[in-house]
Amino acid sequence: MARTRETGHPYEYVTYPPKGQTCGMCRKPIRTDKICRRGDIERASGSPVVVYWHTDCVARAGGAK
Secondary structure, eight states, X not given: OOOOTTTSSSOOEEEXXXXXXXXXXXXXXXXXXXXXXXXXXXXXXXXXXXXXXXXXXXXXXXXXX
């Protein structure tokens, strides 16, 4: 998994996602009333992309809680 440039950690913080977001791990929709992890992934061809993950998916993958 890519790491954010500031912290070296893939997750910046916990937040509520904007409408229409899908999880970067399981690819399922994230409800706007559920907390999730937010981060950005660097791209070689442009600015970083913001990605959201279910907190349960992060926990199953052994990431930060």
